[in-house]
Amino acid sequence: MSYSAFFHGPAGLAGSGHALVKPDGVRRGLSGTVHSRLLDDGLEVQRVGTLWLTTDIAARWYPDKLDEADGPLTLEYLVSGPMLLLAVLGEDALRRTGAVKRAIRAEFATDERHNVMHCPETVGERDHERAVFVTALRRRTGWTPWKASTP
DSSP, X not given: OOHHHHHHXXXXXXXXXXEEEXXXXXXXXXXXXXXXXXXXXXXXXXXXXEEOOOHHHHHHHOGGGGGSXXXXXXXXXXXXXXXXXXXXXXXXXXXXXXXHHHHHHHHXXXXXXXXXXXXXXXXXXXXXXXXXXXXXXXXXXXXXXXXXXXX
């Protein structure tokens, strides 16, 4: 899988997605578990990079959090540590990745915010998040999705 497949997956529809191991999952050493569960579901998975979000980038990802009472706590959590970004490809990848996310959260979440894993549920969410995450990767490493080297 190439990095450009992360951004332009098969048919550009639900055959490509991504998953994030959130800061609590990375801290708890659950990145391998998330990766393995996606593979066990028959999905193709590749590490894209490590995201270290700034508050500005987190707010671009979840702009609605700016208006919520506990929104600042969520944004603070999202910038509290690294997140692992994984590209996911396969038939019906968005739905299947969502099913893995729900199982991971049921098993490992400690509360609504600290729930180990995130993935988009729709093509629109996926495309919005990809635009945000490219900015985060580019700021940290100079990486662009069209480079062949690992970030």
